[in-house]
Amino acid sequence: MVESSRKPPSLPVNCQECPVRGLTLCQPLSGDALDIVQTFKWGDRVLPAGSQLFMPADTCSELFNLLDGWIALYRVLNGGQNQILDFALPGSFLGYQPDLQAPMLHGAECLTDVSVCVFPRRQFISLIQKHPSLAIRLADMNAHRAIIAHDHLTNVGLRTARTRIVHLLRELCSRMGHHQKISSGQTIEIPLSQRHIGDALGLTNVHVSQTLSGLREKGLLRFKKGRLEIFDPDRLFKAADQDELLAV
């Protein structure tokens, strides 16, 4: 399931012309410091849709900057149930946890073909020690992850299936850069299956399907094969903002 519109950057990637410079960890670095990071990084890697960048409980010797593609971060319980914690978009910094030696607490599954830039885990602490602006940037990115997790938690804890789905889709649109008004009938590529949506929101795929049908029949949106079409953004998002007022 590769998106036609997505063209992977040519590898290896030079930091100076990194396609996600302004979004990543490296964002605060000036020209010289960027060169240092350039020598620090191990290289780049491409993975096909459906593969795993790392799995829960892996001991991982690398850290990653997501250059291109979508990745789902998830946990699994003993019972086999799956919770998607977050969707990582280009610019995300992946694999960092407080204890860098500890096994990973979550997995990372590629939703599309993906390319990443690879850092060695070992020397990472000394790198950010030498570049305090990186450490601060890292603190900010982690704080941002916590905020996104809190959004997500609020969505799952407080809202009904219908508004959960609408809020998730809106957040993804906004994180893709569609902040400005979405025009009626606009279509946006969101490379998720209904199962992914359900796993993110604590719903079954069946119920997601039924709920999406309802939204489609009301003329609000259509979600088909990774393609989101928004018919009535005003009504849709105003209702979602006033929360819970998407009633019948």
Added chain:
Amino acid sequence: MVESSRKPPSLPVNCQECPVRGLTLCQPLSGDALDIVQTFKWGDRVLPAGSQLFMPADTCSELFNLLDGWIALYRVLNGGQNQILDFALPGSFLGYQPDLQAPMLHGAECLTDVSVCVFPRRQFISLIQKHPSLAIRLADMNAHRAIIAHDHLTNVGLRTARTRIVHLLRELCSRMGHHQKISSGQTIEIPLSQRHIGDALGLTNVHVSQTLSGLREKGLLRFKKGRLEIFDPDRLFKAADQDELLAV
């Protein structure tokens, strides 16, 4: 609702004898650097149970180290619904978000009498720029917050009311330092009302009450007036670990 066993530290607090040194942001600092932080901090503050350290949308000129007491971090939706995002225990660093000038995204309500150590927000960035170990510590604490949020999300997204409650209580016990085996009949102070539990887990207070009754009738635990009594820790936690096997 003040806990009898809790005695607030005498104020003002000297950093060298800080009661939560090893847990806070300041943990990596040596003697000299600690003195610098000592001069940096504005002072200490005591708040009564039920008061708000800050509220959602506040523009806040301070940052806080929680010295003593419990605080609930929460969000509210337009509809007035309340989601508790996390419970802050002594050592938590409160108020940091990526944009330090932006209005707070969540509120902080004191669950007990509380004492905090207060930092000025303005010069905070320059402080951590001068002390990279602080920046790294901050990154770690933020990563840890994200992990806790992911635990919480998984709990709410995947589990049934009964296991949600058990897992929450266990996590709180563990964060209070009761890692080691909990003995049968042991009682632990958890200063929450059933409403708080519900607000954290996306359940109504009514359903929390009914579920706790069920657990009590099964001889597993009792939760009464902020006092958790665990009768059968083995059965309780083994079942909770195998997830969902707390059936009837």
Added chain:
DNA sequence: CGCGATTTTGATCAATGTCAAAGGTGGTGG
């Protein structure tokens, strides 16, 4: 003693899960 907040209980209802089956879709190999 009396008041407000919290907890308990019971009855009913709505939202969501579970199960089962059928239809779509894309990919693969003959």
Added chain:
DNA sequence: CCACCACCTTTGACATTGATCAAAATCGCG
């Protein structure tokens, strides 16, 4: 080109969880 297969989506019937509403009981506190 077709046949087949795996996975995803849709639909319907039914079961279950948890919400809602209401009222009584309990607790903390002045």
